[in-house]
Amino acid sequence: MYKEVKLSEKIYYIGVNDRRTSLFENMWPLDRGISYNSFLINDDKIAIIDTVEAGFFEKWLDKVRTIIKDRPIDYIIVNHMEPDHSSAIRFITELYPDVKIVGNRKTTPMLEGYYGITKNVTEVKEGDVIELGTTSLSFHPIPMVHWPESMVCFEQSSGILFSTDAFGSYGTLDGGVFDDEMDFEYFRDEMRRYYSNIVGKYGNPVQKALSKLSALDIKLIAPAHGPLIRKNIKDVIARHDRWSKHETEKGVVIAYASMYGNTEVLAEVTARSLAENGIERIRMYDVSKTHISYIISDVFKYRGFIMASPTYSNELHPNMEALVMKLQHMGFKNHLFGVIGSYTWGGVAAKKLLEAGQNLNWELVGTPIEQKYSIKEESFNACIKLGEEMAKRLKE
Ligand SMILES: Cc1cc2nc3c(=O)[nH]c(=O)nc-3n(C[C@H](O)[C@H](O)[C@H](O)COP(=O)(O)O)c2cc1C
Ligand SMILES: [Fe+2]
Ligand SMILES: [Fe+2]
Structure with missing residues (x-):
């Protein structure tokens, strides 16, 4: 059972909350858990954007199937290969053997190295677009935010940026999924703890990513962890700008x-x-x-x-x-x-x-x-x- 959470007419939130893991990356305390955010576009083609940690696969699949029934998945977009987002891919390819897996040239060897996946892999580069129907995704690599293969994708008709680890936060989504549905204050500190510990080393790559993203007309930021941002977009971007410039x-x-x-x-x-x-x-x-x-x-x-x-x-x-x-x-x-x-x-x-x-x-x-x-x-x-x-x- 899954009560649909929609970002737009055809785009769904299908992420999961993890309140069991006490240490993220087996290192960082998760006082209030963490969410692995994943998204589904249900258009002429069906695309999944990022998956979840493998232990949550069944819960995740239940959401997917509630939406798409017995239609096949056409694309899995792999914005980031860190296993908190990618470890379910192997199970998906077993259930949907014809699914196309979309990454960039740095994703390909990781897909093979981690999961032995070499079939149906599509490489995209900066600015490439995949048409799904009335929706479409453009791709923008943001290397080292947080790994070399990290990339974001942008859905043009709705202005949704799927930002992977960028703009992410610790903390589960306790009912509220969007920043305007919750008490966002808690996440302000947790966003900084997440940023400073996980990507804080890569200030220059973050600056490059921010200048690249400034060309997009973003209406909603959908990161791979924590709240989806639509009310505080300017503030969240400004804070990341300051942090990546090491302004204190x-x-x-x-x-x-x-x-x-x-x-x-x-x-x-x-x-x-x-x-x-x-x-x-x-x-x-x-x-x-x-x-x-x-x-x-x-x-x-x-x-x-x-x-x-x-x-x-x-x-x-x-x-x-x-x-x-x-x-x-x-x-x-x-x-x-x-x-x-x-x-x-x-x-x-x-x-x-x-x-x-x-x-x-x-x-x-x-x-x-x-x-x-x-x-x-x-x-x-x-x-x-x-x-x-x-x-x-x-x-x-
Ligand atoms: C296990 C241990 C090892 C210590 N090693 C040194 C040392 O190598 N050199 C030194 O001058 N003092 C050493 N000390 C003494 C402490 O630096 C000193 O007692 C200090 O005032 C302790 O500060 P504290 O009261 O804030 O713990 C050691 C103390 C302990 C308990
Ligand atoms: Fe990551
Ligand atoms: Fe992550």
């Missing part, structure tokens, strides 16, 4: 590691000083408590970033190390940073945090602080000063 806002993230509380006290003193100096948006995270994805999402948003870690076996605290490694891999830009370390016999944490910020060409604020034993007046005052200086720099 006034505010500070303080991420600290602390086993026995000494480093935490230094972080708290700094936070209080920031507040006293007029910074309202302060997000403080214990890296052993909060998953890295939430911290990364906020580091992406706010210009100021203070890292605090004890020395641990001559290295950074392992959870802090994981965070700074990830930030370096992702090449996050445009940050003012401050450094706080603590140690007992030989401090290396402050030096390593300083190097991490320098590797990313961030601007250092103040002088790195490194406390031996418990907090003393000198480091206490240095943290107050760091807060003052960071606040001053953020107001410039």
Whole structure:
């Protein structure tokens, strides 16, 4: 049973909600699940745009068959080969052996490599169009948003952009499918957490994709995860534009590691000083408590970033190390940073945090602080000063 959800006269939402998987890519926490969005165009020809994770195949097929009954599927459009969207393809080709599979030249070897599919594969390139009846799809590769073969397609008569992972979000579609049917606020943060962690590394490819898509008259964005956007199109595009240019806002993230509380006290003193100096948006995270994805999402948003870690076996605290490694891999830009370390016999944490910020060409604020034993007046005052200086720099 499936109650139809229509995007336009001939276009249907046939995606599924996944509230069981707790970690997306076995890594990113899904507090409120995730949706795998898939679409069906029921015209003279029948086209499916992206599929779902294989475990949801039966649910998905039920929706498809409610719409098309015993007609065959003519096309499966493969916008993206990541298995959350493509792993059901193999089952579909078994049920519909004549279905044409549409990708681009980078999709073809992946189809063969993953699923042994070589038959009925159609390669499209930029601007190619497939006519389905009164509807038609044009194709636009957007390499590295999120994989090399990623592409979007645009349905010309309705102005619907099927945007694959671009403009996607974590969170299931709990009744509301379109942004104007739901409380969209929750998704604003989740969209940034999704973007910053999944495609945040690829700012330049995202910029290229956005400039390519600006030529299209988009009435609805239908991403492969999360809400379909029709009310907030301008806002969502503007936010992705800012994110991909690494534009940051006034505010500070303080991420600290602390086993026995000494480093935490230094972080708290700094936070209080920031507040006293007029910074309202302060997000403080214990890296052993909060998953890295939430911290990364906020580091992406706010210009100021203070890292605090004890020395641990001559290295950074392992959870802090994981965070700074990830930030370096992702090449996050445009940050003012401050450094706080603590140690007992030989401090290396402050030096390593300083190097991490320098590797990313961030601007250092103040002088790195490194406390031996418990907090003393000198480091206490240095943290107050760091807060003052960071606040001053953020107001410039
Ligand atoms: C498992 C462990 C390993 C540590 N390794 C070092 C070290 O290599 N060098 C050092 O100077 N201090 C080391 N320390 C001491 C801590 O850096 C120091 O106690 C620091 O103040 C802890 O900060 P915290 O109270 O915020 O956890 C270690 C402490 C622990 C518990
Ligand atoms: Fe992906
Ligand atoms: Fe995806």
